[in-house]
Amino acid sequence: MMSPPKKDNVFRALDRKLGAVAEFTMRQYRTKLSTWVILGVGFIAIFIVVLFYVDSMQQEIEAIDNDGDSMDWDGDGYPTGQERIYGTDPDNPDSHPGTFSPPIAPDPPEKWINEDDFDWDLSARGDTTVGYDDDGDCRLSDSTQSQKDNNRNNVECDIILDYNEMMGVWAEPDSDRLVDEDPDEEKYAKEAIHRAFLLAIGKMGFVFLLGIFLPLFLATGLIREEMDNSTMHFMLAKPIARRDIFLGRIVGYLGIVWPYIIAMGLVVGIISGFAGPGDSFFRFADLGMWMAIIFATMLATLVYGMLFCALGTLWKRGIVLALPFAAWELGMAILSFGAPSASILRFSVIGWSLNIIDAASLVVWPNMALFINMGMWGGGHGAGGYWDNSLEGAGALSAFASDTGLGISPIATIVVSTFVLLFQAAVLWLVGSAIFKGKEIE
Secondary structure (H helix, E strand, O other), X not given: OOOOOOXXXXXXXXXXXXXXXXXXXXXXXXXXXXXXXXXXXXXXHHHHHHHHHHHHHHOOXXXXXXXXXXXXXXXXXXXXXXXXXXXXXXXXXXXXXXXXXXXXXXXXXXXXXXXXXXXXXXXXXXXXXXXXXXXXXXXXXOOOOOHHHOOOOOOOOEEEOOEEOOOOEEOOOEEOOOOOOEOOHHHHHHHHHHHHHHHHHHHHHHHHHHHHHHHHHHOOOOOHHHHHOOOHHHHHOOOOOHHHHHHHHHHHHHHHHHHHHHHHHHXXXXXXXXXXXXXXXXXHHHHHHHHHHHHHHHXXXXXXXXXXXXXXXXXXXXXXXXXXXXXXXXXXXXHHHHOOOOHHHHHOOHHHHHHHHHHHHHHHOOOHHHHHHHHHHOOOOOOOOHHHOOOOOHHHHHHHOOOOOOOOOHHHHHHHHHHHHHHHHHHHHHHHHHHHHOOOOO
């Protein structure tokens, strides 16, 4: 027995109208050469950056003896680190483990390079301990108990960093006697470069470049081109409200742009997942970052699409009106790196979009602040001070990493930023529809 046909209603009729306009819009995009040129340019721009990233992951980085344990200051053939462990005087050529019975053979100097790496598992915010005496020169020395706890935190042979909640920075390290971190430069640099790449390409490559570039050339003429070509009469001849036509055109535009962004994000994410540093063959944890990058870019293209389509409807040279907005958003993107809590960022689209990426980075990499500080410190005690020994990659990561600036948890930041962006899109839809409704079609 056949079921009775479903009764038509306002929502089903609206679905059909929007679907027809959106399908027509997507068909137009697919048949235009300019669409494929724009998408191709975006693809090339992103993958040029990816090639530089892959190349940087293949380069070898020279190991440096940050704490001087590999040096033989007294010329007796024994590295300083080895002499400290056996209790001999590294400044006296007649005092060395070779005088023991039986004599101890000297270690090769390279054994005492990168021998006391950072303790990455102790890097969660709130735990101020950032390193222990991995190489034993403190624990096995003849230092007194008080000397092994110079920083007076009741933990022998460690280094601490104190986080200043008011200033939002990590303080200069305070180490116990003979505890000198000697990080693995290649390990740190590749991890820092990898994180900096994800933040840089996510913020400037996807959210800014694709987020503004695609709507600028694909959405500005959504209504205006049909008005100028007199083809808008065919749409208006149907019983479709202008508000619905405006929304249907945007939906068709998103039907081309969003799959493109998802595909680009997945491809670059897979490449970086395999090429990135780590003990496993693929960095599965970074998938959370790429989901945030894709999501933020999709929201940005939605809001910018509404904005540029409205500007195009307002004036036939709408792209001229859109360029100042693009310049404004670039300024806001740059400002967000140095001053993420600036109030003026709340009056931009990109400020809220970048909040999503910054919040996701704090979820995926909860040790971000401490990781940057360890790299800027470098693990050394050079004559120029702590900050003259920064490790490669720390500066780049510091430049692209930012706090969310909202003073709330990362998850709450993502929720609030998403709501604000959707609200902006809804307002711009109403404004664009009102502009379109007031336009006389010649």
